[in-house]
Amino acid sequence: MVEEENIRVVRCGGSELNFRRAVFSADSKYIFCVSGDFVKVYSTVTEECVHILHGHRNLVTGIQLNPNNHLQLYSCSLDGTIKLWDYIDGILIKTFTVGCKLHALFTVAQAEDSVFAIVNKEKPDIFQLVSVKLPKSSSQEVEAKELSFVLDYINQSPKCIAFGNEGVYVAAVREFYLSVYFFKKKTTSRFTLSSSRNKKHAKNNFTCVACHPTEDCIASGHMDGKIRLWRNFYDDKKYTYTCLHWHHDMVMDLAFSVTGTSLLSGGRESVLVEWRDATEKNKEFLPRLGATIEHISVSPAGDLFCTSHSDNKIIIIHRNLEASAVIQGLVKDRSIFTGLMIDPRTKALVLNGKPGHLQFYSLQSDKQLYNLDIIQQEYINDYGLIQIELTKAAFGCFGNWLATVEQRQEKETELELQMKLWMYNKKTQGFILNTKINMPHEDCITALCFCNAEKSEQPTLVTASKDGYFKVWILTDDSDIYKKAVGWTCDFVGSYHKYQATNCCFSEDGSLLAVSFEEIVTIWDSITWELKCTFCQRAGKIRHLCFGRLTCSKYLLGATENGILCCWNLLSCALEWNAKLNVRVMEPDPNSENIAAISQSSVGSDLFVFKPSEPRPLYIQKGISREEVQWGVFVPRDVPESFTSEAYQWLNRSQFYFLTKSQSLLTFSTKSPEEKLTPTSKQLLAEESLPTTPFYFILGKHRQLQDEKLNETLENELVQLPLTENIPAVSELLHTPAHVLPSAAFLCSMFVNSLLLSKETKSAKEIPEDVDMEEEKESEDSDKENDFIEKVQDTNNTGLGEDIIHQLSKSEEKELRKFRKIDYSWIAAL
Secondary structure (H helix, E strand, O other), X not given: OOOHHHOEEEEEEOOOOOOOOOEEOOOOOEEEEEEOOEEEEEEOOOOOEEEEEXXXXXXXXXXXXXXXXXXXXXXXXXXXXXXXXXXXXXXXXXXXXXXXXXXXXXXXXXXOOEEEEEEEOOOOOXXXXXXXXXXXXXXXXXXXXXXXXXXXXXXXXXXXXXXXXXXXXXXXXXXXXXXXXXXXXOEEEEEEOOOOOOXXXXXXOEXXXXXXXXXXXXXXXXXXXXXXXXEOOOOOOOOEEEEEEOOOOOEEEEEEOOOOOEEEEEEOOOXXXXXXXXXXXXXXXXXXXXXXXXXXXXXXXXXXEEEEEOOOEEEEEEOOOOEEEEEEOOOOOOOOOOOOEEOOOOXXXXXXXXXXXXXXXXXXXXXXXXEEEOOOOOOOOOOOOOOOEEEEEEEEOOOOEEEEEEEEEEEOOEEEEEEEEEEEEOOOOEEEEEEEEEOOOOOOEEEEEEOOOOOOOOOEEEEEEOOOEXXXXXXXEOOOOOOOOEEEEEXXXXXXXXXXXXXXXXXXXXXXXXXXXXXXXXXXXXXXXXXXXXXXXXXXXXXXXXXXXXXXXXXXXXXXXXXXXXXXXXXXXXXXXXXXXXXXXXEEOOOOOOEEEEEEOOOOEEEEEEEOOEEEEEEEEEEEEOOOEEEEEEEEOOXXXXXXXXOOHHHOOEEEEEEEOOOOEEEEEOOOOOOOOOHHHHHHHHOOOOOOOHXXXXXXXXXXXXXXXXXXXXXXXXXXOOOHHHOHHHXXXXXXXXXXXXXXXXXXXXXXXXXXXXXXXXXXXXXXXXXXXXXXXXXXXXXXXXXXXXXXXXXXXXXXXXOOOOOOOHXXXXXXXXXXXXXXXXXXXX
């Protein structure tokens, strides 16, 4: 049973993975990335999230490995704290309270007890680079108020700060200025490029900076796509720089390899460029990475690179410039036109993805499943170009059909509109284009919905448009002499006094269709398409429209732009109740009578859960988000919850997700992000010694069963082989300090002889249970030992008949008892 106070609003995914540079672990097995208030730990091999480090109360702005302990990780946040983590176990070790907002974090191996951070000055747009001394203390929460000023007037982005030549100096860029601070001399050199007043140097602005790890060389990226390599910058007058130019647009990020022999660059071309030996002629490319490169990271071992992209994706790349893994988060589109939908087949969240695509996103694993290309045209990255937008989408017939609408409008009179209907193919396990309809309406489509009634004989789709009409589309036989086929065609066109059609929805049983025409709601018979009745409250244009479900199917709800929520009774054709509520999101639960409505106020967004049969809400929660909530959806649970409180029973069968204006995906949950990790992800940490491939998880259990059967068989065999843990030579070899060990030749002969199988080895069945009792009595006299040998001999004679077995002497028996008492269980872990 779940306690009421455990229910809270949690961030369930969708945070930006590309907000800051990703960081590799020292052994390149893991990669860390910030994700909203959390730090996520991914496996570089399987792409699985193995840990979620949660503890910050605000946006995480920086992560760095602890240079003094490669198994620990630092993180900083806008909450003013620096936290130290054990990322292997996902444990928070220590929290350092700085007291001011931290915008970036840097670590240098030479500064053992200090880290560097970017902080605000009094003015909001002026930032400083400071050194933060981390005091040594045994307590878990420590105040770190000792800040030392390093550089002033710097850029907020950590891409504009870099430490070079093993921490000898730090370089910072902003606008047209490069500043280099030398720690030993405590001096600063400043260099300036020509400003934008000169057309020839119109895009000289600095965008990023990187420093050579062992030499005095600084690489800077610029708006015009050039890369400048600065040398001799100890002298303000004798400095020099050379230019590398391949990018046609701004350089987004730079990174040197671990040895400094290569320079990596990336930008809006979606191409990773490797400049070997920092020369123009010697360069390699990794093209078609899918989206703008925002960040570039290099592993400490030098065997892996990674690029963070604008579509919320991280690509892990081998040293030979071959992509090995992709970690794809929720794609942040410019705007979500389609809303939130649930694929009935995969239970995946479906919404706008990268331009012209629908993304299918797993809510359980917080990763993208796949993209469906709807527009099927090459995307041209040009800010002045008006793109084709995917504006509407809907699933029908339990996931067998998908309808999409795409439009492009350059001028008011030049509307390009296209509707596509996709059929699910079981063989390919995907959607295939079935029907394409050009200009289904004369104006923009405002809504579309399928009739999803279980008893529906013919698939039906309804579209509503600003042209004042709604159209009914049905599936018909489109076969010819060559093949059997089906296609969609228009069956009915309806209107109401030439008002714009704004919303449409079917009742649960599919017998009625509700279409709103601005302020008026019309009810139509879905069989004869006759107008049955109309509702008009003159409370403003209808923004949302939905039918009740199950026992409340006789009610129809409508929310207006003027902040009025109305409920009509379809049996009496009268208004049942209304309430003053500025509803921005209204979603019915498919598994119950409940309806969730989110209202917007000046303070934030509030949630109301109610049944249409009574206006009294079942549950109210104020301030679920400080920003505007744009979309919401109910997701049916695979395993129902067991909330007993009436206020929380609306969460038993379904879980409610909502998307904010900044495209953060939130939900109501009782579990922490760490508890929501899949069992497969947890297993990765426990079995690091084995190759954790998908095939291993399939064959691993089979291998374990085989091992168990083999152990049972060995126990039943007559001859018992000596284990390595019972060999004293192994113990001497591993336990004796190296400086007192004898020569290798002596150890080798002793070790090999100890592994040989002795002819005197007893069988497992021949040794009676009395042996265990005898082992505990080392001080027994010779008479008892002679009796023990006689018992063994008698047992051997009865078990093997005429076979002759050598008897053990007293000294051998004593030696065996000594060996068996020594604990060699540690060797099983090798």
